[in-house]
Amino acid sequence: MKTANGPSCVLVQMSVSKAPPSHSHFPSGGGPSSHLTLPPPSSSSTSPSPSSASPPSAPPPPSPVKISMQEHFAINVCPGPILPIPNLSDFFPRYHAFPTTPPPPREKPVARPRETDRERDEDRQMDGEEREGMDSDDDDTYLGTLEFSLLFDQENNCLHCTIHKAKGLKAMDSNGLADPYVKLHLLPGASKANKLRTKTLKNTLNPVWNETLIYHGITAADMTTKTLRLCVCDMDRLGRNEFIGEVRVALKKLKEGESKRYNMGLERIAQRGRILVSLCYIMEKTCLVVGIIRCAHLAAMDSNGYSDPFVKIVLQPDMGKKSKYKTSVKKKTLNPEFNEEFIYEVPHDQLAKKTLEISVWDYDLGMSNDFIGGVELGINAKGERLKHWFECLKYKGKKVEYWHTLTQQGAPSSD
Template identity: 65%
Template structure:
């Protein structure tokens, strides 16, 4: 007689045959091995605490892996949502993304295959369809396809569960009950952005601020491959000019970049060290989209001591919230105390480093135009094409004009040119040196950027520089001077 199996899959039991039943009756052990067990047998089947801990550890690891995956998908979704929020056009007469005018009087437009909106060629991506036919997608739809591919949504026919950065709620609106989900969100807001190692040195004698960017660690992944293309950007605050911005080279496909690169601000005064702040931003370079912000830190320059290198290792912070749209995308991100002085910085025309030396051998005044710093931008591209002119006045014969070469598209030009004015040392006290900086334009008048006048009628550092030159023959004396927006008399653009 064959055994018969009864019960569900969770608790099956076997009905023994007659021979087994007879034997069990004699032994008085019951008719089923599953229903009659001694207390000792039941205790022997219980798991030990070590075994339970191993099982719980496996479960915890699996849950943490799920959270990491949900956070990865959440970052993809957040990036896509940010692109949608930043879309500025109507997709008809304007580019959907950048709002650039389209049509005969504007840029060339292309038609997005997915959203059926118009974009300019800069905001569109050309790809191929299923039948290898070329088609255009806007960057938003291209990003949406990428999200579906990398999140597995194409397989699940919808986005799987995800956790957006700084939020513990999931796509379905559920509040996670696990405490480690909120801890992960806190981690995302802090050290998950990475750390930056750098050093600062204020060279008081040469009026230079040297910023050495060493390396970064554990940067936030920004690209689809889980890596980033980071670079570091420096910005002196307050100041809205591109002349205040410096940047390192870009390192590809890394979250732990090592730059070992020194960036230098020239023409920095003691006053700047008291009132200015250095903003250091780490960004991800994107060839096809706008560069993305990773994290930043800000160092008040008054913390530095002259001629002493100070090393920093700082956790990057999130960008301060931007209030409203401004002409500059970062204008609203500055603290209130910086905004109050912004107007004063916008009036600055820049600075120039001039050397003076009376040469006994050449019987003349040697005027060196070394470099300029933080010049005002005069062109539409945010830069200038600067050059410098010098006059030694009074100049009855109008032969004292000298001019440097033009430096293209820069606000921090380096000239290193020297001019000689043949003049007796005793006559210098009656002369005035006019130095003007201009922006070179083709087809129209050159724009005046700023100027400075050195002579016995000058004041402050300008007078001191001229007096030191007269007093110290055959000694080169270099000084930085602030350019003013007042055009010296009788100086015209050429």
């Protein structure tokens, strides 16, 4: 095979060394030829047949037949009609012709103004709340339901609260049961007369009380501003009582003389507010410095819609008077600024075994103080509370600040 007249054509020559037999089907009048050439296409001219009388010593060379490269491959691969050779792109339909439509231009990010220190604190505070909510094992736990009825008697200035029953309470004791009771509290308000409670029922998760508690001296004006908090707790004689869950009802929705029945799901964490705490361990002085910076959005505990908050801190296990401190009282505010620091002399290796209890209270002159909320920091804490404690132990000499959401932790055992 030779290439002639460029790469698009080839010369094909075929020869037969042995003559065909005498009974060959060649046309009469012409003898067999010692050379055979490939029949040319119909459009090509045919080469003349050699004469039988020609000398056998030097047969003339056959005329070259020109065929295209496409015809050559078609003849050798599959006889039949010549089909176009497929393109590579036919086997990959996901590829498309170019150029394509250009993508839309990217929008330039809008430059954000620089944040102030307070804005950064607030952002960190909200992020901390979300992470704490995700880390908490109580948010997705079914705590049970509470069924009760309310009746406002305007003529006698009384609010009748009938506690019917609870169902499916969360088990709080080692036997898989609980010793539940219900505590009622009118908010805002700090008087002991605002706190009522039912009897305690032993070893049950489905208690039935059918007990009516009455608030006296409730006016129509009180009904427009008061909220009734119903808290379900577990009685524990060996330690302090445990919080199970609570519900709140705005009394302004209750019509005079109408007995309204409720069946509500218990919630674990109520809105109590937040506290900003700083921790710093100083190796040179072997002491822990606790900073109570400020609180935000505290629950109103007084009838004027405010509270008189102060903060207690206790390092457990109890080390006597040296383990208990409290801040000054801030009058008539739900967002107090304290900026006070307290020092605990404790070796660093013992700090990992300690728990710092922080609780926020409403001060009341001449009566018991109202618990607003608390938080515990230590090795047994979870989420942001554990992270705060861990960073204090790890980064010695560095002040670490965190926002924490106030919960029922730190509530007094006496009810």
